[in-house]
Every structure is written in C-alpha cells, then in structure tokens.
Amino acid sequence: MTVSLHTAGPRVITLWDFSWYTRTGPGEPFEDLDRAFAEARERGYDTIRICAMPFLLFRSGLDTAALGLGPLGGAFGQRTRWYDVRHTTTIDARAHLLELFRAADRHDVGVVASSWEYQQSPSFAATPDWYEALHAVDPEVRAEVLADAHADLVDLLEAEHLGHRLLLTELHNEVQIGYLTDGLGVGRGDDAVRALTPRLERGIARFRARHPDRPVTVNYAGVPVGALSALPADLDALVVHPYVYGVLQELVDTFGLRGPVDEFDEERARELLRPGAPGLAAWTVPPGQEWRTRATIMALPELYVHDWCDPRAWDRWLYDRWGAHRLAMFQRLTLWLEVAADVAAARGIPLVLGEGYVGYTPLHGRFEEDPVGAEICRHALREARRLGAWGAVVCSNAAPQHPMWSDVALQQECAAILTGADRPAPAI
Template identity: 90%
Template sequence: MSVPIDTARPRVITLWDFTWYTRTGPGEPFEDLDRAFDQARERGYDTIRICAMPFLLFRSGLDTSALGLGPLGGDHGQRTRWYDVRHSTTIDARAHLLELFRAADRHDVGVIASSWEYQQSPAFAATPQWYEALHAVDPEDRAVVLADAHADLVDLLETEGLAHRLLLTELHNEVQVGYLTDGLGTGRGDAAVRALTPRLERGIARFRERHPARPVTVNYAGVPVGALSALPADLDALVVHPYVYGVLQELVDTFGLRGPVEEFDDERARELLRPHAPGLAAWRPQEWRTRATIMALPELYVHDWCDPDAWDRWLYDRWGAHRTATEQKLTLWLEAAADAAAARGIPLVLGEGYLGYTPLHARFEEGPVGAELCRRALREARRLGAWGAVVCSNAAPQHPMWSDVALQRECAAIFTGRDEPAPVS
C-alpha cells in the first residue's frame, strides 16, 4: 500500500469529468479555468474529479498537440446532460492538462485523476482515432496500460512541480459498466465486479511499481454490495457512486431507456417527449460515436427530446411510493461501503451521486425532493467518516444546478462540519 491518504481534511468534490476539456469554447463553462475555480471555491469545493485523458496523452501514440473536440453532430446531445457540447475546439491537450493543474495550484484545489476513456470521452473527438486506439488494446491488458498512462502523468506532474495537487489516482471510472469488461461475458452487475478484479489488480500493481508512494484505486458504479469482498486487495481508497435511482429506475424500466433499440416503443415514450419529436429510427448520431459511448441510444434519444416538465411530473407523481425505500437504500449502501472501507483501513469517497442520470433541463434533483436527498447523503457521509463526497454529480459548472450557490454551500458545510456560510445575496 502507498503512503496513507491524509484524511484529516474532508474533501468536497465537484465533478468536472471530461467536460473541462470538451467545453472550452466561447461562453462555455470552462472557457476560463480560473473563473471556474473561483466559482468552485465560492461554493465550498476544494477538490475536482476529472478525466485526465491519460491513455490519449501517454499511450495512444496520437499527436495531441492539436486535438479536435466538438459536439456529437447536428443537434444530437444538445439537451442531454454531459453531452451538450456547443462548439468545435482545438486544444493542445497536454498543455491544457498542465494549465488545469497550475490553476488548481493557484486556487488551492486538489485533483482526483481518473479516466472516462473506456466509457465516453472519445465520442467528442473530431475523428474516431482515439476510440480506435483504446479498443486496439487487448481487454486483458487495458487496466495495465491505463496504469502506465497514469504513471506517465505523475512523471509529468513531478517534472512540472505540480504533483502535490494530485490527491488520488483512479485507473478508470465505473470499471464494471464500461469497455474494461470486454471479453468477460458477465454483463455489468456484481459478476463483472468479481471477474474484473484480476485485471484491475495487475493494473494497480503496475502503477505501484512505478509510483509506490502515490495512492491509487479504481471506482465503481453504484455500491457493489454483493461483491465488496471481491474488490482488489490493494486499494488505497474505496470510491463508489451511490446513485439510488428508485423512482427514476421505474421510469427507465417503464420506457425501456436502457434496453435494446429494437425493443424501444416510440409511441409509449410520447408521454415524455416534446411535440413533433422524431422517431428514434430517424434520429441517430454518427455510428462510431454511438460505439464510443456506453450510453444506450434510447436513453440518449429520450433525454434529447423529452419535455423536462413532463419528465419531472412523472417522477413527482410516483415519488411517494419510492421515498422510504430510496432513503433506506441510500443509508444501507453508504453504511455497507463505509464498513468495507473500514475493514480495509482505507478512506471512503463518494465520487458521484445521488439520484441518477436525468436530462439536462430536468429539475427533479435540484428541486425539493432531490435537494433533500443530497443533504441526506452529505449528512450520512459525514456521520460515516467519508473522506470525500460530491454535493451532487449535477453540481458542476456544466450543469444548471451550478447556479444554486446556496444549496451547494449548505451541503459543503454539512459534510465538513463547519458553520453554514452566510446566505448568498
């Protein structure tokens, strides 16, 4: 195990994911990094969690000095959370990463470096080369290659005098629900968690060979309560994403948002859609882009074309039947995760949460029900001694929830145990 993480200071995390480099155009949330960091500090955050694009920068073999990025094409994704990239841009990816760390240093913000590359980052590239390079790696070797890429990143940060800003390295985001599971034949549940462990342990061992003093881990979608004993033996932190879904899961199941395209019922979905929405068959992003993201096409389509008020009404109408079970599930998941972390003597991090994935302009999670779920999660995280937690996955510059400064400051204060800040004027 590496040098233990300093857990004396609880870390309030804002999820900048891959958006910090996909949305740097005019008027975009990361056009000005210093402004984004200023806003984060104003809201009570002291940590960002990002896709550091490690494979692209260090192991793809691609020239990243003029990396083209942009939307999915046409108006695809423009009403979908995380996918609403507005402008085509060109960045020097390595220089941009270093500037992020320099800005983090100026603003005294820590960084958790991860990778979304086997989930969706390459979908926003101008060409499919990044995606193709990732998938040219044998699935058995992907965790090891990611480990070397992250180790290369640490080498660079050390050379530039910025490594003190790196708090934790995650080999990859949500390891059991992306392309790291290729070839396992297990699906994306607890069986995938168990089957992945040998691959992940090889990756962690590789990273430790190169940087034995640097904390390293992976992170998991949800809380894999049925497989916590099967996680890699040598993690430096337990990072989980307690999305509890509840009523949102009923919506996903009712409308087949994560099912096969051929089983999607366009007419059934009309209950959620805006008038004159095209059918799914008439609405398709470029084929390679749909392969470069793990998001199911029916879900992307409905998020793009839904009436946000209809979506929220559907959830509010059914929330009462789910409330008790949802709150109990959140507490149970967090207690199970905290117990597993304590048994290993490592800190717990809530890297994402807490309701689930909603359309860009839906407001259920920012409204009275979802906001109280965020407060509840932060109270529980504080009670259980978590080292780090998000206020909400949607509490970041690329989401409308960023404008609710008061809620974010309140939740940050709940988690850190500090006095609640003065109201925002």
C-alpha cells in the same frame, strides 16, 4: 513525493469529468479555468474529479498538440446531460492538462484523476483515432496500460512541480460499466465486478511499482454490495457512486430506456416527449459519424428521450410516483453508505463518494436540485459526514457544465454539512 489520504478532511468534490476539456469554447463553462476554479471555491469545493485523458496523452501514440473536439453532430445530444458540447474547439491536450493543474494550484484545489476513456471521452473527438486506439488494446491488459498512462501523468506532474495537487489516482471510472469488461462474457452487475478483479489487480500493481508513494484505486458504479468481498485486495481508497435511482429506475424500466432499440416502446414514450419529436430511427448522428455512438456506452433510446423529452413532463412523472419510493430511496442510500464505510474501515482505507445521488436525468430536468432531490443530497452529505468519508460530491450535477451550478446557496449549504461548518461552534 509521498501523498497520504489519511489527512484532515473531508474533501468537498465537484465532478468536472471530461467536460473540462470538451467544453472550452466561447461562453462555455470551462472557457476560463480560473473563473471555474474561483466559482468552485465560492461554492465550498476544494477538490475536482476529472478525466485526465491519460491513455490519449501517454499511451495512444497520437499527436495531441492540436486535439479537435466538438459536439456529436448537429443537434444530437444537445439536450442530454454531459453531451451538450456546443462548439468545435482545438486544444493542445497536454498543455491544457498542465494549465488545469496550475490553475488548481493557484486556487488551492486538489485533483482526483480518473479516466472515462473506455466509456465516452473519445466520442467528442474530431476523428475516431482515439476510440480506435483504445479498442486496439487487448482487453486483458487495458487496466495495465491505463496504469502506465497514469504513472506517466505523475511523472509529468512531478517534473512540472505540480505533483502535490494530485490527491488520488483512479485507473478508470465505473470499471464494471464500460469497455474494460470486454471479453469477460458478463453483464454490468456483480459478476462483472468479480470477473474484473484480476485485471484490475495487475493494473494497480503496475502503477504501484512505479509510484509506491502515490494512492491508487479504481471506482465502481453504484455500491456493489453483493461483491464487495471480491474487490481488489490492495486498493488505497474505496470509491463508489451511490446513485439510488428508485423512482427514476421505475421510469427507466417503464419506458425501456436502457434496453435494445428494438425493444423500445416509442409510442408509450410519447407521454414524456415534446410535440413534434421525430421518431427514434430519424434521430441519430450525421452520416459518417456512426462511430460516435459506439464510442459511448449510453443506450440510444435513453439519449433520444433525454434529447426530446419535455423536462416538465419528465419531472412530473417522477413526482407523481415519488411517494411509493421515498422511504426505500433514503433507506438504500443509508444502507449502501454504511456497508461501504464498514468495508473501507475493515481494510483501513478511506471511503470516497465520487458521484451520486438520484441518477441520470435530462439536462433540463430539475428533480435533483428541486426540493426532493436536494433533500436526498443533504441526506447523503449528512451520512458521509457521520461515517467519516474522506470526500464526497454535493451531487454529480453540481458542476459548471450543469444548470445546478447556478444554485450557489444549495451547494454552499451541502458543503457546510459535509465539513461540519453548519454546526455552531462549541461553547468555551
């Protein structure tokens, strides 16, 4: 079947990432998929964006009929956003994927299928087999293997009469941040964006050769404004993640959260931590599970501080310095979106905001949904509407696996801003 992105919109996206299959245990947010979809519709969403685990299902060679999933081990990661998996579970991965699409069909929800597999999905598996299979693939052809896996997924969906639910395929999430860059000898910035393009173009061509009637793209962390001319020539959508950071970046830099472990100033970080927090060296995965910290791209100092911070101290630190960053953060968001929209228009493709808008905060931090962060979300949705984006998230944290899901009114308000439903009907 032919799928076009040049249809009525915009789509209101909720980011279910890999959580829809890692968080299915008792009392967890995806224990009941129908309930999760019903709650999404109540909040104004009509699209989910997921890790479809394509490599695992179609190119790993692993038996996924009884896929074991669970926490990283002990209390490690239990206060860190996206990592707080509470229960060990076993799923038939392919059957679970099909059930997700069937539930999406029942609730009239579209799906953007991506992959987080070269970032962190395998870290939640019971064994390192998935991680090892991914890294056994030559980095030069990883995008092509992912393309074949996604094409296999389309074949399966069409055979099951569910292909109409798949709106867009992304070969991978945040391609310049993760193990897709292995072997390029570059960092995570614009140089990585440029260096990856030949690999990504081969992947896109591979997918398109099998499914020329299906929109395909990749997506980028941030908005790579210094390398937008170097993006693959044949994208069907420009998908970016406008996390503006600002005051949050000051916190990350001040405490060295994303640097090497030996450069982390643990004593200085104590002002953010709860009383009785262990030292970084004592906070790690259980013995024998070290592979999990290699299967995720998250820096250990950041995970440690997220696990052990006092969320009130974290938020207070940001609020104390917010004034110095306020104007610049709003300006950056507007500028990034205007530049991205202009590039998308020049290419004749839609703009999608797949994640955003402040940045990565601890699980129980409330900076994103309290007055400051909520206004940044509103601003992003107003700008997305003004610029004609095909779709946008309300906020990356507006999903069932995050506390922000409970703020129904804010999500409904932001969804209405994006779709224009907040505006009074014109007089007749």
